[in-house]
Amino acid sequence: MTDTLTPTRALIRLGWTDDDPHPATGTTLARVVVHHGTRCEVSAATSDGTLTTRTADVSPTLPVTPVAGDWVELGPDGRVIMVAARRAVLSRAGSTGRGRQVLAANIDTVLIVVPLAGGLNGAMVERLSVMAWDSGAQPVLVLSKSDTTDDGGARDATAAELLSPGVPVLPVSVRTGEGLDTLRAHLGPGTTAVMLGPSGAGKTSLLNTLEGTSEAVASVGRSGGRHTTTTRRLHLLASGGVLLDIPGIRSLEAAADRSAVDDVFTDIAALAPYCRYTDCGHDGDLGCAVEEAARTGTLPVARLVTWHKLQGEIAYRRRRENPAEMADTRRQWKAVSKHARRNRR
Numbered sequence: 001m002t003d004t005l006t007p008t009r010a011l012i013r014l015g016w017t018d019d020d021p022h023p024a025t026g027t028t029l030a031r032v033v034v035h036h037g038t039r040c041e042v043s044a045a046t047s048d049g050t051l052t053t054r055t056a057d058v059s060p061t062l063p064v065t066p067v068a069g070d071w072v073e074l075g076p077d078g079r080v081i082m083v084a085a086r087r088a089v090l091s092r093a094g095s096t097g098r099g100r101q102v103l104a105a106n107i108d109t110v111l112i113v114v115p116l117a118g119g120l121n122g123a124m125v126e127r128l129s130v131m132a133w134d135s136g137a138q139p140v141l142v143l144s145k146s147d148t149t150d151d152g153g154a155r156d157a158t159a160a161e162l163l164s165p166g167v168p169v170l171p172v173s174v175r176t177g178e179g180l181d182t183l184r185a186h187l188g189p190g191t192t193a194v195m196l197g198p199s200g201a202g203k204t205s206l207l208n209t210l211e212g213t214s215e216a217v218a219s220v221g222r223s224g225g226r227h228t229t230t231t232r233r234l235h236l237l238a239s240g241g242v243l244l245d246i247p248g249i250r251s252l253e254a255a256a257d258r259s260a261v262d263d264v265f266t267d268i269a270a271l272a273p274y275c276r277y278t279d280c281g282h283d284g285d286l287g288c289a290v291e292e293a294a295r296t297g298t299l300p301v302a303r304l305v306t307w308h309k310l311q312g313e314i315a316y317r318r319r320r321e322n323p324a325e326m327a328d329t330r331r332q333w334k335a336v337s338k339h340a341r342r343n344r345r
């Protein structure tokens, strides 16, 4: 089955908004669904408003490689000839340890799915929130399987709100239907979302519940016209938005920078200006207001522990990505140990 829509409505169905590029004459505006090197799969609207997905070659002269979520222009020969400026980018440390790997572009909403069965994992909530903020998209915390708690997840939701200020927290169950309407309200027309969360959190069940018709986008083979059953990556949701399913994105390692951490740890960021030293590490430093707050109970000690853990991970990733800084650290470390050896003699 294919959806037949007017071209603009068809584009909106793919997550297009007024902020995105308008189709130019002689070219076709399309959305990248999945990318693999010199080729990518794109969804586009034909002149009669039908949505199709096909494989497109990428012009070798393009300055950027298209990724899932990108808006691209297809030339008359069907090749990708332009990649539009990106609104937001979800990325992680590259597998080689050098640079960042862009996983998806133009994401509006990151659904962080954390299950309530077995108790709320606060550290996981914090790590995934940091990742989501880092992308420039709005995180929404979905506490799944709320039916496994005796209060519909109310207590866990309160705890989670304290862990990630500024993030809407929704206890949800696909069994009872709790929270689904509120979640759908976050996934209206023009919204592109991705899901993050550990294996078994209930992401597939949630997606099946949110998805509209089972075959909304027709897949057209490379030769054209041939309908093939491909793994669907761009899910058209009944609420009007789209959900991009990107391999490897569902359970992503925490990767974030300091400012993203501050967005989540607003309590620590608010105390830091009262530390004696502006570059205070909140780790045994003289006159540290953050540690003082942890001592007096104003700041939960667990918050500071998680903050330290994240800082350590970020520093490690930076060194891995930046060999110069790494060499610098090694040199410092050598100097320190040399000094220590000398003193021991």
Ligand SMILES: Nc1nc2c(ncn2[C@@H]2O[C@H](COP(=O)(O)OP(=O)(O)OP(=O)(O)O)[C@@H](O)[C@H]2O)c(=O)[nH]1
Pocket (backbone or CB within 6 Å): 144, 145, 146, 147, 148, 172, 173, 174, 175, 176, 197, 198, 199, 200, 201, 202, 203, 204, 205, 206, 250
């Ligand atoms: N009680 C309860 N169980 C649920 C709910 N949603 C999902 N489950 C169950 O949780 C298990 C995992 O659900 P999935 O949807 O496969 O989880 P997933 O996050 O897609 O897992 P991966 O594919 O491994 O990433 C299944 O046995 C589901 O039936 C819910 O709302 N309540």
Ligand SMILES: [Zn+2]
Pocket (backbone or CB within 6 Å): 272, 275, 280, 281, 282, 283, 285, 287, 288, 289, 290, 291
């Ligand atoms: Zn401090």
